[in-house]
Amino acid sequence: MALGNGTTENLTAQVAVVGGGPAGLIAAIALKSAGVDVLLIAPTPEESHRTTALLAGSVTALTTLGVWEACTPHAARLAAIRIIDDTRRLLRAPEVHFNATEIGLDAFGYNIENRHLVAALTAHAEHLNIARRTDMALAITSDAASVTIKFAHGAARVRLVVGADGAHSLCRKAAGIGSDRRAYPQTALTLNLAHVRPHDDTSTEFHTERGPFTLVPLPGQRSSLVCVLDAPSAAALAAMSDADLSAEIERRAHSLLGKMTVEPGRGVFPLAIETAHSFARARIALIGEAAHVVPPIGAQGLNLGLRDAATLAELVADAHRQNADVGSPALLARYEAMRRADTVSRRIAVDLLNRSLLTDFLPVHGLRGLSLYLVDRIGPLRRTLMREGVMPATSQPRLMRGEMV
Numbered sequence: 047m048a049l050g051n052g053t054t055e056n057l058t059a060q061v062a063v064v065g066g067g068p069a070g071l072i073a074a075i076a077l078k079s080a081g082v083d084v085l086l087i088a089p090t091p092e093e094s095h096r097t098t099a100l101l102a103g104s105v106t107a108l109t110t111l112g113v114w115e116a117c118t119p120h121a122a123r124l125a126a127i128r129i130i131d132d133t134r135r136l137l138r139a140p141e142v143h144f145n146a147t148e149i150g151l152d153a154f155g156y157n158i159e160n161r162h163l164v165a166a167l168t169a170h171a172e173h174l175n176i177a178r179r180t181d182m183a184l185a186i187t188s189d190a191a192s193v194t195i196k197f198a199h200g201a202a203r204v205r206l207v208v209g210a211d212g213a214h215s216l217c218r219k220a221a222g223i224g225s226d227r228r229a230y231p232q233t234a235l236t237l238n239l240a241h242v243r244p245h246d247d248t249s250t251e252f253h254t255e256r257g258p259f260t261l262v263p264l265p266g267q268r269s270s271l272v273c274v275l276d277a278p279s280a281a282a283l284a285a286m287s288d289a290d291l292s293a294e295i296e297r298r299a300h301s302l303l304g305k306m307t308v309e310p311g312r313g314v315f316p317l318a319i320e321t322a323h324s325f326a327r328a329r330i331a332l333i334g335e336a337a338h339v340v341p342p343i344g345a346q347g348l349n350l351g352l353r354d355a356a357t358l359a360e361l362v363a364d365a366h367r368q369n370a371d372v373g374s375p376a377l378l379a380r381y382e383a384m385r386r387a388d389t390v391s392r393r394i395a396v397d398l399l400n401r402s403l404l405t406d407f408l409p410v411h412g413l414r415g416l417s418l419y420l421v422d423r424i425g426p427l428r429r430t431l432m433r434e435g436v437m438p439a440t441s442q443p444r445l446m447r448g449e450m451v
């Protein structure tokens with residue numbers, strides 16, 4: 047059976063991307079830019095004031111795709127990262143500073159509100175005339191040659207589905223892929239705020255016994271906050287008046303940025319870690335949170351998701367150029383092999399760091415303190431860690447290197 051691009055009878059498009067979050071939009075843009083016939087299935091997402099710290103490779107990818115220029119007015123440079131042990135434990139870690147210039151970068155990345163990122167991506171998708179359905183995919187079934195997606199009205203048939211439909215992925219279920227999921231006893235409270243002292247392009251992470259309390263620069267004298275707590279404490283903070291909450295956050299930040307004023311919009315996110323058993327099966331490839339969820343520590347979640355999108359787009363674009371099947375088992379196996387190590391290593395690192403904060407086991411506190419001490423003192427180790435955090439050596443798809451897919 048010939049399944050190359052020439053065999054297009056009854057196909058709606060070669061590829062359908064299910065989900066219009068940032069990962070899905072970037073995948074659709076990368077595919078269309080490479081000349082792949084793509085259908086985006088994406089109800090308009092809810093506007094979110096939550097922010098994303100996009101690391102250098104992700105910013106390069108967005109620049110290469112022509113999206114970053116529209117983001118720059120809303121994005122703040124992350125030139126330095128400061129980690130402060132704010133636990134009251136016997137063995138505490140030293141304060142550690144990382145500067146992007148140490149690894150020859152102007153910035154580790156940029157922080158941007160998701161609503162501005164999604165707006166820039168949506169505008170670019172429209173500019174590229176990407177076909178879009180704004181209704182939900184209700185059912186997905188694969189056979190040897192194609193995948194059929196059913197809607198309340200009508201259906202679409204494609205060679206490959208890109209499952210970018212988030213943590214509760216229908217695509218993952220349709221592919222028969224299970225996942226390892228563990229809920230943490232933690233909830234993240236998110237909001238943006240103004241402050242009277244400048245942040246100096248520095249992100250500050252206070253490590254507390256309940257999880258990190260992280261202030262990340264936004265343009266001007268503003269920052270975003272991700273405050274990780276137990277669920278009742280997060281709910282109690284979220285219910286406070288603006289004035290009380292502003293004062294409480296300033297207290298927790300040790301007045302580092304002076305008086306604070308919270309902006310409208312608060313989010314509460316119970317935390318979990320989850321990895322799909324496989325990233326691709328039965329002509330369905332998973333990207334972003336459909337494939338993996340990590341807690342918001344070290345800004346890894348969407349950066350991983352963008353590397354998924356860039357890697358998959360590269361493989362599909364190559365198959366398209368060779369007139370080969372864009373959903374073949376060989377292509378899906380290659381995608382799985384290229385994404386597994388990056389995803390698993392980040393999962394382990396984030397999970398270990400988070401659990402080292404939560405445990406009451408003294409030797410673990412000592413080990414965490416010693417690790418940070420060594421990172422602070424040993425230059426090559428610092429630089430390797432910084433480079434690996436921003437641009438992992440094992441996963442550099444073309445878009446992250448500034449080349450088109």
Ligand SMILES: Cc1cc2nc3c(=O)[nH]c(=O)nc-3n(C[C@H](O)[C@H](O)[C@H](O)COP(=O)(O)OP(=O)(O)OC[C@H]3O[C@@H](n4cnc5c(N)ncnc54)[C@H](O)[C@@H]3O)c2cc1C
Nearest residue numbers: 065067068069098099183211212334335342345347348349
């Ligand atoms: C508090 C917090 C802070 C974070 N900070 C960072 C950070 O600084 N840096 C970072 O890299 N990551 C961060 N993350 C992680 C990041 O936000 C996620 O990785 C990212 O939003 C996931 O994007 P996505 O496109 O995969 O999924 P989503 O944004 O969840 O998008 C999925 C989309 O699919 C749609 N969908 C679902 N089902 C269907 C269907 N059946 N048909 C059609 N559409 C469907 C949904 O409506 C949704 O729009 C953070 C996460 C949290 C909770």
